[in-house]
Amino acid sequence: MRAEPASLRERKKQRTHAALVDAAVRLFRARGYDATTVEEIAAAVEVSPRTFFRYFDGKEEVALAPFVEFDRLLVDALADRPAAERPLPALRAAYETSLTHLAGDRGVLDRFLTAHFLTGQTPALLAGRLRRQADTERLLAAEIARRCGTGDDDVRPHLLVQLVFAAARVGFETGCRRGVLDQPEKLAASVVHALDLATAGLTRHWGEPWA
């Protein structure tokens, strides 16, 4: 997926980064987000608090790191779809690919679900997550606009992405409420169902090259 830097410095940085995420997520889950200080996270990795802020823009970012991971999967997955594919199928395929990847790696899934759990507990984290999602949505909309050759004034790329994300959110949410930890495959099914409902009729009503 990515080139190996192999430089001693690089590897050390990556290890510190991962260690900070792990320690933070673990502490957040144990004591709660607000009750955990940056100082404690840094201490757990034996690093100065100042260094923590050199790896992350803030306490929030480290808690949302798992979502950054997933969004990167999603953007990459869309970029990998064949150029001829229409937007809606491409988006759905990208989403399903990412979900499969997520459910396949226990480590990634655990981090993601913990982060999701935290956003459900801490309003400030939910806020940050939604804003991050908005950024990703803009990225995806731009990619779709590029594929379709539409101008910046066409609302349909943004609208389509918003619909898909809205549906995915709802599907994901209900999927989680019915216990995903046991059967990760049900998560994807729940999302797909919501997508079906949300995009029903788009093909018929938005015209041929669309949806």
Added chain:
Amino acid sequence: MRAEPASLRERKKQRTHAALVDAAVRLFRARGYDATTVEEIAAAVEVSPRTFFRYFDGKEEVALAPFVEFDRLLVDALADRPAAERPLPALRAAYETSLTHLAGDRGVLDRFLTAHFLTGQTPALLAGRLRRQADTERLLAAEIARRCGTGDDDVRPHLLVQLVFAAARVGFETGCRRGVLDQPEKLAASVVHALDLATAGLTRHWGEPWA
């Protein structure tokens, strides 16, 4: 719309609240959100910083106060729709009523557009706004579920609200980008257009009592 308290204390509190919002919004627009301190806002109203935090949970809340105002309009408008009306028309009508109300009052509109401008400039504010919207969406979904008599496990109320809000966001955004300050009525038109695109075919595909 609301009972008159008339108590001297109550009136004083309301005046302080409004003065804080006005001062805050004015300062935020002039110097930027991050560059404005709570101390400055409090000083502008001749109140101690401690008192500021008794009126608002934080600096963020005072900046988002105009959205709270609008969301309240929206929730009230939906509650006022006839019980027999189906969800989608009811939601759309509620949204249009609120937009009309918004565009009709210059003071409310100014505060709202300034707040919207600020969220476009400050990531932290955008985050808070999105979270707030999520709360409102849950409120509206619950109200729709109540109207339709569906259980908590039906995704359609949530999904419908998400679709409408997603469309409204996109419509609002593009409407703003094409200059709303001149013609507030174009704002509503832009939103309606996005709503049409997003919900095209829902009636046909979701079945009779729905959409």
Added chain:
DNA sequence: AGCTAGTTTGTCATCGACTGACAAAAGACA
């Protein structure tokens, strides 16, 4: 190995958001 240049980290100082505790001021009411 030893030297040098560039990078990463720690220390220190500081700011601003936010909170608890308690005292002072002001409205409410007999």
Added chain:
DNA sequence: TGTCTTTTGTCAGTCGATGACAAACTAGCT
């Protein structure tokens, strides 16, 4: 007027976040 309740101000303190500078470290070269 005197008392009771609510609101406000003062004070002290915690925590998140950032700039500045020095110390430790790595890379690459001799």
